[in-house]
Amino acid sequence: MPAANARPVTLITGASEGIGAELARIMAAAGHDLALVARRGDRLEALAQDLAAEGFARPLTFACDLAQPDAIEPLAQGLAAAGAQVEILVNNAGYGMLGAAASLAREDQLGMIDLNIRALTDLTLRFLPEIIAARGRILHVASTASFLPGPGMAVYYASKAYVLSLGEALAHELRDTGASVTTLCPGPTLTGFQARAGFDATLFKGPRPMEARAVALAGYAGMMAGKRVIVPGAMNKLTMIFARLAPRALLLAAVGRLQEGRKA
């Protein structure tokens, strides 16, 4: 546990671009002290400098590859050494890969488990005692993929089903503690996600993608209100309802067709 006089911070993973960077901007402007994590330390530093130049508290930055199993311990030690105590944890870092499971590299697909599931769970369990003690908050970034089976992105969709399941269960476990767990389920959002997943954003055939800032604003508001699940945008809400009502075979066919159409 951190020292009694530790400074409360919001730890945001995947803050070097996309939804995580927008969450960092929104939370800095709202007065939160931040600690930012991603592999590209130069981008974190540039963001930290921008925020400081705008008059907000300068975030701590930690360049690390969270998919490595030994990454979390040095991060926790770095936070403790900086006198920081995690009051809010934003588990946002994640990636997906487009393609049939049999056609994608096994290591890359296991890497999704390492980042989207293992690192997220490790960070959550590691900081849970201090978050509960501080009556703090956790925001998990899942996806509308959490509601669906995902042929064409099978491991990614399954990883996001895990994130939603974990988040909802923890929200229930923590309901009388004053701490809260919110799971944000965005649909298609224009970020670096599409390039890493292997599809061209201009090929979107489904709902029009949302802007990262709008998604981040919805996530931040939902987290601060202690909501259990947030699905931003009308089309994404419709996707969730469709996923709950439609027969599984129809969903499999629809998602399979959608992913097929996203191939570059």
Ligand SMILES: NC(=O)c1ccc[n+]([C@@H]2O[C@H](COP(=O)([O-])OP(=O)(O)OC[C@H]3O[C@@H](n4cnc5c(N)ncnc54)[C@H](OP(=O)(O)O)[C@@H]3O)[C@@H](O)[C@H]2O)c1
């Ligand atoms: N964009 C969408 O359409 C969409 C839809 C639903 C859900 N989501 C979810 O939203 C979250 C944020 O994604 P995004 O759309 O903002 O994508 P993004 O622009 O690609 O951002 C991903 C962030 O994660 C970081 N990251 C990736 N691998 C990492 C690793 N091994 N260790 C540490 N950090 C790592 C990246 O930074 P570095 O490269 O510097 O490490 C980056 O800051 C993800 O969990 C994603 O699954 C996205």
